[in-house]
Amino acid sequence: MTFRRALVGLAGAGLFVAALDAYVVVTLLPAMTGDVGVTIENFEQATPIVTGFLAGYVVAMPLLGAYSDVRGRIPVYLACLGAFALGSVITATSGLWTFAGLPWMVAGRFVQGIGGGGMVPLALALAADLYRDRARTVALGSVAGLQEAGSVLGPIYGATLAAASAGAGGWRFVFWLNVPLAALCGLGLVLATAGRAGELASAPGGRSTVDWPSAALLGAGLGALVLGLYPDDPEHRALNALFPPAGLVAMILLGAYAWRQVRQLEPLIPRELLRSRAFAGVTAANVLVGAALIVTLVDVPILGRLVFDLEALDSGLLLTQFLIGVPVGAVAGGLLGARVGNRITAAAGVVLSALAFVQMSTWSANELTIHAGPIRQADVALALCGVGFGLVIAPLTAGVLALTRGESHGLATSLVVLARTMGMLVGLSALTAFGLYRFHQILGTPVLTDPDLRDRVKHLEQLVAAAFLQEYREIFLIAAALCALAAAVIAWSLAPARTSGGT
Amino acid sequence: MRGNLAVVPALALMAIVACSGSQPAGDANKILRESANAMAQLQTVSATLKLTKGTISIQGFTLVSAKTAVRMPNDSDTTYTVKQQDVSFKLQILIVGGHVYEHIPFTPMREITGPEAEAFPNMAKLFDPTTGFPAVIPAGTAKKYVASEQLDGVTVDHVSTLYTPEQVRGLLAALNSSGPVAADLWVRSSDHLIPKAVLAGAFGDAGAQAAIEVDISSFNAAVSIASPSPSQ
Secondary structure, eight states: OHHHHHHHHHHHHHHHHHHHTTSTTTTTHHHHHHHTTOOGGGGGGGHHHHHHHHHHHHHHHHHHHHHHHHHOHHHHHHHHHHHHHHHHHHHHTTTSSTTOSHHHHHHHHHHHHHHHHHHHHHHHHHHHHHOOHHHHHHHHHHHHHHHHHHHHHHHHHHHHHHHHTGGGTTHHHHHHTHHHHHHHHHHHHHHHHTTOGGGGOOOTTOOSSOOHHHHHHHHHHHHHHHHHHSOSOTTTOSSOTTHHHHHHHHHHHHHHHHHHHHHHHTTTSOHHHHTSHHHHHHHHHHHHHHHHHHIIIIIHHHHHHHTSOOOHHHHHHTTHHHHHHHHHHHHHHHHHHHHHOHHHHHHHHHHHHHHHHHHHTTOOTTGGGOEETTEEHHHHHHHHHHHHHHHHHHHHHHHHHTTSOGGGHHHHHHHHHHHHHHHHHHHHHHHHHHHHHHHHHHHOOOOOOOSSHHHHHHHHHHHHHHHHHHHHHHHHHHHHHHHHHHHHHHHHHSOSSGGGGOO | OHHHHHHHHHHHHHHHHHHOTTSOOSOHHHHHHHHHHHHHTOSEEEEEEEEEESOOEETTEEEEEEEEEEETTTEEEEEEEEEETTEEEEEEEEEETTEEEEEOTTSOOEEEOHHHHHTSOOGGGGGOTTTSHHHHGGGOEEEEEEEEEEETTEEEEEEEEEEOHHHHHHHOTTOOOSSOEEEEEEEETTTOOOOEEEEEESOSGGGOOEEEEEEEEOTTOOOOOOOOOTTO
């Protein structure tokens, strides 16, 4: 019992640390980009620092679970921890040497993502290996919960740690810290499993190698998509000049990947379920929820820095109400789902988030001074947004689990995370491209006639802040639309009765 | 017998060390004089300046780095990367035909005049034969030949010296040191030009210690420094 708990706890801890790093950079971006020579006028170049991690995460996630079936969970998990630590070192050393510029930092983030993404199916599979029946569901839920919690806590964790370690490397410290944390988790796993390899026998029927064709299809497809959505000239166009061919290539490659995956999943998940409206709907809803969720996680702290003129730590803390709202909503979602059904609960959650986004689309530059009673109006909107997203987590996960057999719950749960992360990756890329284009459109080419350079820069800061505010208002409206669409998809795909949540 | 044999490798080692290019062998005075003459002949040059220690402010902003292209005697195109809090941005100062233009991000280039224009150093003056590097290079004290080294595949003589605060301030007003400034210069053996220099001294903000690394390149190569068009 203790052995199993220790193993799942250590694997979950490693997964939590890796998930923290998905959005840890959000509040650190200005300092990080400055140290690799990216300036405010080329801020679009910072996008791959976030999307690089997500791309690695998405590529590794579906690949390594099956690989570990034969190679063993612990060795593959340790390799992922090693990759995560290596990526952290590469990221932490960015800007220290001439050759270690932005590509070095993006490469570090990608390697981090590979390691972190690989840990998701491995930790889930480990939990599935070690537990049975109801205990398995609890273990899988705990691991998935750690992954979700790490993702949403990342921005505030990064800002707090960087502020606390200002004299010890600042943002670099956040990444250096990953090395001892990964080492501790790895050492713990090695010690815990020493002499007990027999208790971790590989699952039967697994493939013996990484599915390289799938890896190549997914990696190349995502690469083409991210390239197509990279804003190479945001002053003049929203999308990359290569968007049409890159988008087409991405569609073909990702389509081929999906087709291949569906064929391979069929033995594990029945064909009729894979092709069912519920499965397609839950997957689509997760993609949409991921795209909307990333708006809050990334754009709110940046809005805090650039528009509300907050320090890094305070911009991270701006997310506090949202971060409190998510677990509150998640617990409420579990309870409500059991009472009124997954469809109503999930749809109500995304509608609540949509309404919060609509309110956020009216924010002004002095929003943080506006109070609704004793509470800041912005905090109310963010809290409701978080509760809405929390409400939707459990019903959507339950919606997928309800379609699968018990032994496939780990796979099903990682499909939920994969769909949401894919939505985050595509959503962030597309909305950043749109946002930067709109920013340039709104700002135009202002002529500054203030007599002093500092006054001109100050004046420019105000104009830039106003343009960013308008840009983010529009992005919040798009996020509201994504949530509304997710609500429609949920209403269309999930069964109305509460039975959709049961197995 | 054993003792005698032990002497052989020691002697061989001494011979290798004596023949090695890394041993002090050059005349620092001569190298710096030749270097000054070579640098005085430059018509165009590019340089990047990077702050490697401490903080230096320019016009109230924290300097991160600067990149300049120079056409003698008076034209220069310099882009300063500066920080305000932790947000970096580029500030371009173009000096051409006696006019000074400023480019702040997202805005069109505009001409500045008077004290505001004078507040920015003209990097072309750094290479002026009578007041810039060529005049100051041989005027240091405590000159010392450090070693013959390889820099980007080119053989260079590494020389160290000390300059007075006045000498350094004369080069670049922003380098306002309260004490002597230590300089490490790498002089190309072939043409005596200086591809790299490191200056360290109390020229940081509030007299704190600071260090800058200057990489000089594109000696007498074509540069494009033109007055901005109206649309810019």
